[in-house]
Amino acid sequence: xxxxxxxxxxxxxxxxxxxxxxxxxxxxxxxxxxxxxxxxxxxxxxxxxxxxxxxxxxxxxxxxxxxxxxxxxxxxxxxxxxxxxxxxxxxxxxxxxxxxxxxxxxxxxxxxxx
Amino acid sequence: xxxxxxxxxxxxxxxxxxxxxxxxxxxxxxxxxxxxxxxxxxxxxxxxxxxxxxxxxxxxxxxxxxxxxxxxxxxxxxxxxxxxxxxxxxxxxxxxxxxxxxxxxxxxxxxxxxxx
Numbered sequence: 505x506x507x508x509x510x511x512x513x514x515x516x517x518x519x520x521x522x523x524x525x526x527x528x529x530x531x532x533x534x535x536x537x538x539x540x541x542x543x544x545x546x547x548x549x550x551x552x553x554x555x556x557x558x559x560x561x562x563x564x565x566x567x568x569x570x571x572x573x574x575x576x577x578x579x580x581x582x583x584x585x586x587x588x589x590x591x592x593x594x595x596x597x598x599x600x601x602x603x604x605x606x607x608x609x610x611x612x613x614x615x616x617x618x
Numbered sequence: 619x620x621x622x623x624x625x626x627x628x629x630x631x632x633x634x635x636x637x638x639x640x641x642x643x644x645x646x647x648x649x650x651x652x653x654x655x656x657x658x659x660x661x662x663x664x665x666x667x668x669x670x671x672x673x674x675x676x677x678x679x680x681x682x683x684x685x686x687x688x689x690x691x692x693x694x695x696x697x698x699x700x701x702x703x704x705x706x707x708x709x710x711x712x713x714x715x716x717x718x719x720x721x722x723x724x725x726x727x728x729x730x731x732x733x734x
Contacts, residue, residue, distance in 0.1 A: 548711070550722075594662070605652045605713075606652075608654075608661045608662045608663075609661060613659075
């Protein structure tokens with residue numbers, strides 16, 4: 505069965521600090537990987553996704569993620585966070601054919617302070 | 619982009635009553651829809667997967683007689699919480715996958731259910 509681990513429950517950063525949120529998955533075959541963001545009181549929004557090809561994926565709002573197959577990881581990064589990045593971040597995975605539902609990690613709450 | 623709507627956005631009901639939540643794909647045909655549940659400050663837990671015209675497949679531990687799912691058309695799925703109890707209070711989120719993009723799921727805004 506697929507599973508997703510997000511190591512950090514709550515991350516607190518000052519504005520302009522760099523961000524890296526960890527995500528590891530467990531799955532026996534090829535995978536599709538996603539990062540979603542949920543701003544307070546709002547619904548899930550897709551930040552970026554990886555299906556195949558270049559393992560370094562660039563998403564919206566300056567976020568990027570790198571798929572490292574040997575480490576089963578898909579960490580999310582941003583060079584300089586802003587106060588408006590305060591939100592809950594979820595890593596998710598489904599099987600390579602895309603015919604299985606997304607499985608989510610527990611989420612990481614990011615608080616950016618001025 | 620693909621848009622998924624849910625109705626209602628929030629609902630309060632009395633214990634013992636039933637509540638129906640609608641999920642619609644507005645600008646695409648959804649061959650598969652998913653229902654998730656999210657407790658406060660927690661992740662999304664998959665409840666069930668439904669394919670248009672077929673019975674839903676429920677995840678382990680989800681009571682199919684309590685959470686009735688109907689996927690009658692390619693643009694509409696409904697979740698009915700029957701005989702609701704306070705412990706059913708939660709945030710219910712639907713997601714839809716289109717025929718055109720089988721890898722990606724599009725999420726609705728969610729429905730907050732409070733059972734008193």
